[in-house]
Amino acid sequence: MTLEGWVPELSESLTLAEVIDLAFDYRGNTTVVKVDGTEAKGYIFNRSSDAPEPFIQMFDVAGNGPIKILYSEIRNIKFTGRDMAAGNSWQAWLERKEREKAEKAARLGTGPA
Amino acid sequence: MAVPLSQMWTVATYVLKQRLRGLKRYPLVLMLEPLFRCNLTCAGCGKIQYPAQILKKHLTLEQCLKAVDECGAPVVSIPGGEPLMYPSIGELVDALVQRRKYVYLCTNAILLKEKLEQGVFSPSKYLSFSIHMDGLREEHDEAVCRDGVYDKAVEGIKAALTRGFRVTTNTTLFDGANPLRMREFFDEMMKLGVEGMMLSPGYSYSKAPDQEHFLRRSKTHELFSRMLSNPREHWKFNQSPLFLQFLMGQRDYECTPWGNPTFNMFGWQRPCYLLQEGYAESFRDLMENTRWEQYGRKSGNEKCQDCMVHCGYEATAVDDTFSNWKGFKDTVVATLTGKL
Numbered sequence: 001m002t003l004e005g006w007v008p009e010l011s012e013s014l015t016l017a018e019v020i021d022l023a024f025d026y027r028g029n030t031t032v033v034k035v036d037g038t039e040a041k042g043y044i045f046n047r048s049s050d051a052p053e054p055f056i057q058m059f060d061v062a063g064n065g066p067i068k069i070l071y072s073e074i075r076n077i078k079f080t081g082r083d084m085a086a087g088n089s090w091q092a093w094l095e096r097k098e099r100e101k102a103e104k105a106a107r108l109g110t111g112p113a
Numbered sequence: 114m115a116v117p118l119s120q121m122w123t124v125a126t127y128v129l130k131q132r133l134r135g136l137k138r139y140p141l142v143l144m145l146e147p148l149f150r151c152n153l154t155c156a157g158c159g160k161i162q163y164p165a166q167i168l169k170k171h172l173t174l175e176q177c178l179k180a181v182d183e184c185g186a187p188v189v190s191i192p193g194g195e196p197l198m199y200p201s202i203g204e205l206v207d208a209l210v211q212r213r214k215y216v217y218l219c220t221n222a223i224l225l226k227e228k229l230e231q232g233v234f235s236p237s238k239y240l241s242f243s244i245h246m247d248g249l250r251e252e253h254d255e256a257v258c259r260d261g262v263y264d265k266a267v268e269g270i271k272a273a274l275t276r277g278f279r280v281t282t283n284t285t286l287f288d289g290a291n292p293l294r295m296r297e298f299f300d301e302m303m304k305l306g307v308e309g310m311m312l313s314p315g316y317s318y319s320k321a322p323d324q325e326h327f328l329r330r331s332k333t334h335e336l337f338s339r340m341l342s343n344p345r346e347h348w349k350f351n352q353s354p355l356f357l358q359f360l361m362g363q364r365d366y367e368c369t370p371w372g373n374p375t376f377n378m379f380g381w382q383r384p385c386y387l388l389q390e391g392y393a394e395s396f397r398d399l400m401e402n403t404r405w406e407q408y409g410r411k412s413g414n415e416k417c418q419d420c421m422v423h424c425g426y427e428a429t430a431v432d433d434t435f436s437n438w439k440g441f442k443d444t445v446v447a448t449l450t451g452k453l
């Protein structure tokens with residue numbers, strides 16, 4: 001399962017702090033929508049929820065940073081970038097390799113009928 | 114005996130010094146990750162799953178050396194990504210050797226021969242290439258998701274040994290590993306002439322996507338017991354024999370996550386090499402403000418329940434060696450007899 005493309009709808013059962021936690025675990029770029037209406041795009045690599053003023057840290061899409069944004073400045077986070085962890089499991093690779101083997105065998109006419 | 118005496122002596126005196134100072138927590142091996150970029154894309158490798166701008170970045174030489182000095186550990190392991198793709202790798206290793214740090218450069222060895230031919234490194238007792246080898250040709254190429262990598266790595270090992278470098282191997286084992294094939298693999302590596310081998314089970318985390326391939330505790334005990342019982346005389350392991358006994362289920366240890374602190378472009382990683390629960394700005398902040406009680410098996414943290422990896426437990430084994438006579442005696446006996 002991937003969160004790629006998700007635009008969270010914050011509610012009582014989905015808080016901003018929870019979305020920030022999910023964005024911190026997400027292996028892709030996100031778009032941080034700020035309270036002032038501006039947006040910051042990039043990779044969130046850190047969050048500190050128990051600091052006196054909770055914050056996130058990110059590198060923007062050009063790799064500049066770290067950029068620090070306070071929780072209080074964030075309205076929402078959109079999961080806009082590609083999930084780099086998706087489909088890269090060992091199982092996926094084994095399945096791909098099996099598929100390739102079967103295709104090769106079929107091409108050579110040695111595969112199962 | 115695979116770890117050279119001078120290295121053992123350095124580590125022993127360092128540990129004793131920390132204990133005499135009454136330090137409860139001290140680092141043993143700094144895990145320094147200068148970059149996450151790699152020339153392989155092993156499935157499930159958590160180190161390379163970043164967006165392009167992160168993969169393009171790397172630490173500066175100054176950032177690396179500052180981290181080394183801040184941490185003070187006698188051993189520096191350079192994993193990655195692929196450290197041979199780090200533009201300042203030669204200068205970094207030189208600077209570490211000058212500081213008399215024992216360096217393990219962890220590499221998949223694809224670029225090793227080329228770098229050696231370019232004269233990027235000079236042999237030193239402080240420098241060891243730690244070659245990623247997950248088994249014989251078939252198993253290794255499968256683990257790294259590319260055919261031909263095993264042969265390339267063997268070529269790199271031979272090139273390094275011919276030039277007088279120290280070479281070790283590091284092997285991660287997952288569920289389904291065949292103990293007999295692994296025994297053949299150990300024979301093969303020793304035949305190549307490596308100084309010693311390092312083993313670790315893959316990280317097992319109940320929420321990891323590839324759960325079925327990670328080893329649960331009882332399976333780890335079974336696999337390592339079958340693999341390492343009656344070890345052949347010529348096998349040499351470049352790690353604590355007490356850690357290997359722990360993997361075989363002969364000892365029960367708690368994790369020492371601060372033993373192998375990790376530094377990369379995000380900062381000092383909390384709490385360990387595997388888990389990324391946040392980053393501290395300084396080494397001191399990491400040591401003083403990480404909630405260590407929330408990690409390790411006893412804590413009840415589900416992420417730690419099946420974990421038996423070397424970066425969490427080898428430091429415990431080393432501490433056991435120097436904290437009581439029994440640990441010391443057991444280490445000496447296992448080291449001298451080669452029996453586990």
Ligand code: SF4
Binds near residue numbers: 151160194221245
């Ligand atoms: S060689 Fe190491 S860093 Fe590179 S993809 Fe494989 S496991 Fe990851």
Ligand code: SF4
Binds near residue numbers: 384416426
């Ligand atoms: S047991 Fe230790 S090394 Fe393993 S995941 Fe937990 S803190 Fe990290």
